[in-house]
Amino acid sequence: MPLAASRSRRRLAPKERKALILDHTAAMIAREGVAQLSVERIGKEAGISKSLVYAYFPNLTELLRELYQREMKRFRRLQAEAAATATTFEELVRSITHVYLTYMHERGLLIERLQSEPSVSQAHDPTEFSRDRAVDYLTEIVIHHFDLPRDIARAATDISFGLPASAGAYLQRGNLDLKTLEDLTVTMIIGTIVHVKDEYVVRRQPLRAPTS
Structure with missing residues (x-):
């Protein structure tokens, strides 16, 4: 029925x-x-x-604004709950990625389509559902876990933050299943930050005189 x-x-x-x-x-x-x-x-x-x-x-715009607020609150709450249970960096990345891709799988491009309507997304406090706040939170974890300078850690985190969105768009096209995309995305995010850490350490090592 x-x-x-x-x-x-x-x-x-x-x-x-x-x-x-x-x-x-x-x-x-x-x-x-x-x-x-x-x-x-x-x-x-x-x-x-x-x-x-x-x-x-009272009108369609107000309906869409309330829907956007409801969906974003639900989405951010799910991400926060998932992050709170993580005990390792990999678990943190996987839990947040899993929430994002599962949401995309169940709700499609709902949030993205609402965000594309300026009258909807711009009606709220820009810090309320801000990507910057989420990036700042994860940056602190990257700094602590990888001992990277703040500017490097934030850049790596901000760039990596876009990977789940790309994976979600790929998921919508049906080219790969959710679990495979989740594994691939987690590997790419962690691999990127680990590589940044390794490269940063190597570049900062003092030059050594060649031995005869």
Whole structure:
């Protein structure tokens, strides 16, 4: 039985109804993108009237803003919970990568498509879901674990931070399965930072006079 049909048989509490509208909007964006979205279509998808959607959201932009905020809070919470259980650097990288790719597998390009709408993503405090905050957090770990200077550690972390996003886009094309992409991404991230550490140490070693 469709989700909307099963829920329409009973009266939903306002919080449930609002979540239902957001859930169906998320599914439509992940499937089709934002361009063809309308309040009327969302209502039809959710099995309710357009006027009922407007009772919860004054316009489409506000609906999308609330959906973006909900999804980002959920995503960042999952990442933070995964990172908190890691006991090694590899576990940290793998747990964060796993959360990202699993989210992409389940939700598609939802966040990316919402972020591409300036009226949606720019409505929030730019530090609230900031990539910079996540990079700063991981940079401190890289500094401690690899004993790299801050500027080098941050650059390596920031560049490596983009790898899961590239892997997620690759996952969407269906060229490799999630587990294979996760293993590959983790290997590339750790390999990059280890190589940076090795190269940095070698370059800083004093010259040695040749022995006769």
